Amino acid sequence: MYSFKNDYSEGTNPRILNALIESNLEQVDGYGEDHYTLEAAELLKQKIKLSNIDIHFLSGGTQTNLITISAFLRPHEAAIAANTGHIFTHETGSIEATGHKVISVEVNDGKLSPDHIKSALGMHTDEHMVKPKLVYISNPTEVGSIYSKTELEQLSSFCKKNNLILFMDGARLGSALCSKENDLQLSDIAKLTDAFYIGGTKNGALFGEALVICKDSLKEDFRFHMKQKGALLAKGRVLGIQFLELFKDELYFDLAKHANKMADLLRKNIESMGYKFLTYSPSNQIFPIFPNKIIEKLQEKYSFLVWSKIDEDSSSVRLVTSWATKEDAVKAFLKDLKNLTC
Amino acid sequence: MYSFKNDYSEGTNPRILNALIESNLEQVDGYGEDHYTLEAAELLKQKIKLSNIDIHFLSGGTQTNLITISAFLRPHEAAIAANTGHIFTHETGSIEATGHKVISVEVNDGKLSPDHIKSALGMHTDEHMVKPKLVYISNPTEVGSIYSKTELEQLSSFCKKNNLILFMDGARLGSALCSKENDLQLSDIAKLTDAFYIGGTKNGALFGEALVICKDSLKEDFRFHMKQKGALLAKGRVLGIQFLELFKDELYFDLAKHANKMADLLRKNIESMGYKFLTYSPSNQIFPIFPNKIIEKLQEKYSFLVWSKIDEDSSSVRLVTSWATKEDAVKAFLKDLKNLTC
Amino acid sequence: MYSFKNDYSEGTNPRILNALIESNLEQVDGYGEDHYTLEAAELLKQKIKLSNIDIHFLSGGTQTNLITISAFLRPHEAAIAANTGHIFTHETGSIEATGHKVISVEVNDGKLSPDHIKSALGMHTDEHMVKPKLVYISNPTEVGSIYSKTELEQLSSFCKKNNLILFMDGARLGSALCSKENDLQLSDIAKLTDAFYIGGTKNGALFGEALVICKDSLKEDFRFHMKQKGALLAKGRVLGIQFLELFKDELYFDLAKHANKMADLLRKNIESMGYKFLTYSPSNQIFPIFPNKIIEKLQEKYSFLVWSKIDEDSSSVRLVTSWATKEDAVKAFLKDLKNLTC
Amino acid sequence: MYSFKNDYSEGTNPRILNALIESNLEQVDGYGEDHYTLEAAELLKQKIKLSNIDIHFLSGGTQTNLITISAFLRPHEAAIAANTGHIFTHETGSIEATGHKVISVEVNDGKLSPDHIKSALGMHTDEHMVKPKLVYISNPTEVGSIYSKTELEQLSSFCKKNNLILFMDGARLGSALCSKENDLQLSDIAKLTDAFYIGGTKNGALFGEALVICKDSLKEDFRFHMKQKGALLAKGRVLGIQFLELFKDELYFDLAKHANKMADLLRKNIESMGYKFLTYSPSNQIFPIFPNKIIEKLQEKYSFLVWSKIDEDSSSVRLVTSWATKEDAVKAFLKDLKNLTC
Structure with missing residues (x-):
């Protein structure tokens, strides 16, 4: 049974394990x-080409978001x-648990586009309603789409105004x-957003996300919040070492490219x-749409999520690739699909 | 500079790294x-000799406590x-941040003894005050003392009543x-408390704590709380693999014994x-008490916390040993201290 | 300018003021x-025909809800x-501020019907999502509709299951x-819901709501929550005296009947x-729908909310009547509308 | 049985009831x-002699504090x-319920003096502890003492620094x-604090506190917080009318003077x-200290709190006077005490 269920099925890229091994018995400061x-923070600043940003390393996406x-x-x-946004759907009300409504x-x-936000603003006009203050976007989104530079510029400009x-x-x-x-660079994102994070867990790390705070007024005392919410690891080195390895050359991008290449292969052939x-x-x-009968057959050899019902006879499924996805497995899947399709 | 600052200066026990390596490319479920x-949960149930307990793995102490x-x-x-309790002093108001006062x-x-708790109960008598409901103890405490079986039985009995x-x-x-x-076994603790956790971070793990919920009424839906607070790691395997390695034989206890042996060596000789x-x-x-002049000299070669002022000329310091503390370093420290003392 | 803007434009029914005057200088206990x-609580239990219910008096609707x-x-x-529910739209995220998502x-x-709830349950299936636990309904709803006994029985039965x-x-x-x-009695509501409140502020009181907790397991320590959220008035008598006056005879119902009669008069004639x-x-x-031109004319002499845009030329408005609404004012409004209509 | 238990045993000053009656049937805006x-807010600004302050009316002390x-x-x-501070002792953890520790x-x-605060600051030095940010004082304190102008100036200066x-x-x-x-004026307090409130409930109002926000950066969006916490009364007029009456002449101060006069009479004679x-x-x-035997006798005719045990035979009691305390009752109490004392 080969899994296309998600991009966190395997452990971590071997280079990261090596980096952990090499540094393992060194005594360093905690937290x-x-x-x-x-060093990892400095390195990221260089990659992002900005020095006046703050970098913090956290353990996972929900933790980082909340x-x-x-x-802020x-x-x-x-x-x-967006109604598909992870904080709205799949984080167990973690934002609300900190006291804030998610609109x-x-x-x-x-x-999300400026028009979407405008409509939300239009419905929140006085103190009988919450005050919309933060716009949460995911890139890529939870359904795989990505923001273009123009789209992000429009959002950024609208938010600033x-x-x-x-x-x-x-x-x-x-x-x-x-x-x-994609036509966005890390440096574009840092200029166009007030904060964002660079996900490690789903791109080859054992776990870990690198939060980048770009706007000055949002930086103060951030480590207090991390500690208060249980996010300051005693052996914080574990996060630093991983991001250092991911970004000291092109590893982070190489891993993502492999995942994308595998997805491209699936997409092109399925299409x-x-x-x-x-x-x-x-x-x-x-998210290809298959006849239910074919889905059932595929599930005998592959695991993946059945995403949504399309009609009585067919459903969409979610196929996820990662840095660790094997090309052989993709080809086997495509071959099986082909056979089932004929 | 050798560090006696804490028990999380190094990475992790090599056996744990090996376990991570061996399992690394296997595809497994998330969260x-x-x-x-x-398996790690089952193993812990065996070690604790109880089957009707729930085990959850979390990333750190503050996270587990909050x-x-x-x-609950x-x-x-x-x-x-206790006024020295970690949740009261060094967790950035994490309990209060979830809405609860720490008395x-x-x-x-x-x-803490039953008398301490009785006195707190005596001061909280009606709805104008919070209702004391949970007793938090640390074992060992933040100042190194440990609970005897008799003491824990008395606490347990008082709390039940x-x-x-x-x-x-x-x-x-x-x-x-x-x-x-010590005269307490894991199985005693599970019978005498409603919940407790077995710390990994400070005893050889890369990170991780194993929470044990003993009381039935406290078990329901616990994973919801973990997810909501950002504690459900996508690659949750990382925690399971570590605890499996720590408890599949006597590793967890062997590591602790080494740490204690090093502390005993320090204590006996300092005394x-x-x-x-x-x-x-x-x-x-x-927490030995040294003249400030000797402390300054020691700090040239060793790092440790100066804990509290005793008088104008002397202070207590905190020396912490761990599974990774080298006997040579302890001996060197003692030799240097001896020389400074003469 | 006569106001049909809401049912809390005036002060309080004169009988309530008299009750406050008569009891004013008596010394009584606080909170x-x-x-x-x-006595007010006992009286309400009689009116509701149940003795095993708890009654608490609070200052306003948002406070009571939160x-x-x-x-609970x-x-x-x-x-x-419902997406029109007051806690979702017009209470400034008060429920989320206590940590809970409103679905x-x-x-x-x-x-709301059982089908609506079923669909919400169907989308919340594991610990990555919040756990739906409480169904909030308003009667009458925020758009004036009311629940029939059959509808409430169906909801009640679904919720129990x-x-x-x-x-x-x-x-x-x-x-x-x-x-x-309406075919519901207070006693029906107490049997079919786990808790509900009897609004005073919008039915002749100076302010005040009477919360009725029907389900035993929800009763414990409720006064602690009131105090903690700032709802335990030092001079709690002010609430008791008002509800005693409203329910010692048929005053509460007489006031509501007058409000309804005025609304009936408006509705029938507008229709x-x-x-x-x-x-x-x-x-x-x-919520009648008028041409915008007529609305503008009416606004010269009457205040009311313009509720929603229907099309380019017409909008719905909200007309609210109360115990204090004057029949003359209603007639004048209808006459003016008639003239504008011709 | 005459009560010296607190200053909220009676209803409200008759002038306030009259003001409510006179305005009762006027239609006005809500919230x-x-x-x-x-007008009440404007009037208070005049009394405080500052125009750049914000005034909000709330229902009670705990609500205002939280x-x-x-x-902020x-x-x-x-x-x-202070460890005697109301938010620390008698508000059911209301501040913690909003997420904040009270040190x-x-x-x-x-x-509180600057030295007290300095010592608290000294113990909160990094992100492992909460960050002390607000100093809460009560004037008069919970044990009856008051701040002098010099003391408040010192506190104010320390806090600013x-x-x-x-x-x-x-x-x-x-x-x-x-x-x-006392040597403080309302205008001094407004200059020396960042915010304070003028209590109505315990000085003749039916209920109500007037919050004064002096510091500009703390003013923004305050009504959102009031609404979110259930403090925006639909018939907000009830609060405005009361404070208008209390401050349109010297009523507020006359009521307080009477209370103080009665306390002076008690104190002088008891002394x-x-x-x-x-x-x-x-x-x-x-808080006089009486033999327990005398306390028991007094309790047959008067109600008051026994505050604290002094020794086996004597205790302190709390006697509270108010705008409504009758001089005859005070004299009767003193006479009875005198007889019991002889």
């Missing part, structure tokens, strides 16, 4: 104040998210940045067999 | 539903802790259990040089 | 432990509400109970002039 | 946007209070301002009978 973590959003907002302020906006393709914080969830940012259709897709996705998650 | 994690306590309490209920009680040796939840923070539980003065200690500590943290 | 408040819902839920549990369900007429708490917001309960189309309504409302809030 | 409330403090603080910030400091006379918010709980501010030993007091209190709460 992310060790030299590995400091600490960041609760640190006052009690009456709310986040705006959801109906979208088609996982992406309306005094809104723009925050990008980059759990799969590697895949977005390495998509063939050529005549199947449609639920969403337009140029990243490492794709 | 702690993989077979490693399930999720456990907030999951209703909004108006409070925790009682602190002045203690001498880090340990007064309908209080008894929760033990076991960040350094290995060191307590392996102390020469024999005529120094006093701030607290009576039979575990891996000791 | 709702005075004999007036105790304290009740946060007292554990941290990971959520409330389900909104799209409805047509302000009312699915282990959900059913909570009714009765900010305007008087108007629902006195509607010509007979050929106008349509946005919603079917048999209570004291009605 | 504190009516002309009475606006909304103000939670609106970021999640990791804490309040410092208590041991004091003798209910008052250390970037701390200074907030004064004025639940009984009238009594402090009208104490013979002259040879009794000691637990605290030095020049306000309307006094």
